[in-house]
Amino acid sequence: xxxxxxxxxxxxxxxxxxxxxxxxxxxxxxxxxxxxxxxxxxxxxxxxxxxxxxxxxxxxxxxxxxxxxxxxxxxxxxxxxxxxxxxxxxxxxxxxxxxxxxxxxxxxxxxxxxxxxxxxxxxxxxxxxxxxxxxxxxxxxxxxxxxxxxxxxxxxxxxxxxxxxxxxxxxxxxxxxxxxxxxxxxxxxxxxxxxxxxxxxxxxxxxxxxxxxxxxxxxxxxxxxxxxxxxxxxxxxxxxxxxxxxxxxxxxxxxxxxxxxxxxxxxxxxxxxxxxxxxxxxxxxxxxxxxxxxxxxxxxxxxxxxxxxxxx
Ligand code: NAP
Numbered sequence: 001x002x003x004x005x006x007x008x009x010x011x012x013x014x015x016x017x018x019x020x021x022x023x024x025x026x027x028x029x030x031x032x033x034x035x036x037x038x039x040x041x042x043x044x045x046x047x048x049x050x051x052x053x054x055x056x057x058x059x060x061x062x063x064x065x066x067x068x069x070x071x072x073x074x075x076x077x078x079x080x081x082x083x084x085x086x087x088x089x090x091x092x093x094x095x096x097x098x099x100x101x102x103x104x105x106x107x108x109x110x111x112x113x114x115x116x117x118x119x120x121x122x123x124x125x126x127x128x129x130x131x132x133x134x135x136x137x138x139x140x141x142x143x144x145x146x147x148x149x150x151x152x153x154x155x156x157x158x159x160x161x162x163x164x165x166x167x168x169x170x171x172x173x174x175x176x177x178x179x180x181x182x183x184x185x186x187x188x189x190x191x192x193x194x195x196x197x198x199x200x201x202x203x204x205x206x207x208x209x210x211x212x213x214x215x216x217x218x219x220x221x222x223x224x225x226x227x228x229x230x231x232x233x234x235x236x237x238x239x240x241x242x243x244x245x246x247x248x249x250x251x252x253x254x255x256x257x258x259x260x261x262x263x264x265x266x267x268x269x270x271x272x273x274x275x276x277x278x279x280x281x282x283x284x285x286x287x288x289x290x291x292x293x294x295x296x297x298x299x300x301x302x303x304x305x306x307x308x309x310x311x312x
Pocket of ligand 1: 076
């Protein structure tokens with residue numbers, strides 16, 4: 001791949017964890033001559049100004065004008081409305097991309113609003129933390145992490161390559177697949193695990209008060225790790241489950257079957273079945289560490305990337 005070509009003007013819409021990390025990374029790696037930050041929340045805009053994350057900061061979607069790349073970093077459920085409101089301001093030839101955790105629904109919501117001559121390249125960086133807002137971002141969030149592009153059959157190759165070079169330029173590793181395949185893969189690797197975490201922490205919260213305090217007091221590694229995931233942004237995750245309904249329900253069906261098999265093994269004292277599964281899953285964890293997508297630290301390595309944002 002050739003050296004990343006810097007963009008003339010990069011517009012980022014939605015300056016939360018992902019949008020503000022993108023702004024920091026684009027600046028850190030010299031990916032754009034100028035960066036415009038657009039958000040609907042005046043408090044977010046104030047923080048973006050104070051942190052000096054962009055050359056231009058505005059609440060007006062007309063700010064996307066003259067940008068060669070516009071990246072939507074808003075919750076998946078807001079993508080359609082934002083696309084509709086900004087469409088008239090896009091400059092012909094511009095590339096529109098996004099970072100949404102679901103792809104089929106985003107493609108359906110966004111595509112109808114883009115005029116011919118505007119290129120749409122959907123993307124999803126598989127990187128994040130349980131924190132939200134512009135203060136939570138950091139420039140190395142995408143370093144060594146996957147970014148999945150889901151170009152459409154009718155996509156021109158040149159804009160897709162440009163988006164790929166952008167992500168590679170800020171340290172990500174790019175993989176391409178269809179939106180449908182993306183949603184199925186992410187349902188099992190990300191969406192269902194979040195649902196399980198929300199559920200188990202919710203169950204604990206529903207226990208009697210005295211028991212609840214014991215849950216918090218004695219929360220060992222297992223439960224604590226679930227609480228970290230279950231602290232993720234409620235708006236973002238509500239939108240993910242509503243937008244990826246079919247794939248999540250399909251994977252949840254498989255999960256429930258396997259859980260029943262585990263319950264049966266416990267009921268009938270089938271230690272061999274339990275031991276065989278736990279051995280297989282331990283190997284998967286080691287494989288993820290070996291691929292550099294996780295550290296071997298016992299706290300899931302979150303202290304490294306999740307809890308201590310670096311200076312912008
Ligand atoms: P976030 O920290 O909550 O930031 C979202 C930002 O978008 C907020 O400033 C929000 O403002 C703004 N926004 C919402 N609706 C808007 C609208 N209609 N117009 C303009 N701005 C709007 O969320 P995030 O974690 O960065 O997630 C953003 C996107 O990245 C989501 O699509 C998510 O699926 C994807 N993603 C997230 C992660 C992760 O781990 N967090 C990882 C990969 C991809 P308000 O505060 O006013 O709502």
